[in-house]
Amino acid sequence: MGALLGLGGGVIMVPLLVFLLDVPIHIASGASIVAVVATSSASASVYVRDEVTNMRLGMFLELATTLGAVTGASLMANASESVLKALFGLSLLYASVVMGVQMRKTDRSWESRPDDWLASKLRLGGSYWDEAREEEIEYGVDHTLPTFGVSYIAGILSGLLGIGGGGVKVPAMNVVSSVPMKAAVATSNFMIGVTASASALVYIRHGFCDVFITAPVVLGTLVGSYLGARMTRRLRGVMMKRVFIAVLLILGLRMIISGAGLL
């Protein structure tokens, strides 16, 4: 599931473990953050081989997310979690609305635009072979700086809330920078592992990690994301985008509710 949408899957896993299996929340978070690393590496190995991942874009945006994560971690002491969650929830809702509106305009999963000056300097534009459409898809990366900024903010949030941030990065790449949905998802998956690995290490070192719960969860995600990534090949970008919008809506609402202290 995570592999399909470029999300870490932590947002689904934590509540599942806590509510269904009665796992303490910090153990659940620990298990899910290790699982996020698993999702990233397993699915990225498929996406990179298929050349759907835009590695240059990924590396460039990683600069923003890692910087953001460090900023977030250092802000940790004086930030209100409920305000953060509410803000994050609102930005997810906003992203899903923008994506939805944009989808009405075109039958493809992205608006074709050429590279802007920064993207051409960094040679960010890419192409990939789309199995579902059976054509080579070329695209440019527009509005590079705004997407860099959004990724930085996504990094801050992931540092603060322990969230992968895929829910923010995918819409940024897709809507702001006109990257096709598939490439955006693949590139987001590629990046997530980096920030998640740093937080996973912290969790493990502090003992927020239970081998009996984490090991099966991680094994499951390894297999699941590998299969998910292989499935993505055949899916149409538009379909992925529809599902993504729905998931963003649910996540956004959940974040706001939990931020308001109702959950």
Place this chain on the structure above:
Amino acid sequence: MEVFISKLLWGGVVLSGLLLVAGLGLLWVTGDTSCPYGVMTFDWVLGGDPFLEPSHVIFLGFLVLIMTPVLRIVASTVVYAWMHDWLYTMLTGVVLVILVVSMTLGIG
């Protein structure tokens, strides 16, 4: 480059997967269900008899998994340098430094 990076990621995934399966298998065989809570150290993970304490094997699997993205960045920095793509060598190099610094700070 794509093939190399994808193989690297795949290798990390398979290795950690095997370690996890082995660890869980050993758990099942030995019936050792002692649960290691508390702060983990690298010495602890690497020390210990795998047959007596399968949880060490599982933790080794986690560590391999967590180190895979870091290795991926190290590898891409080297590959970009090898291709004389200095812009991206610098970019990935900076990411690597930030990551290593944040990891060591997080541990400390």
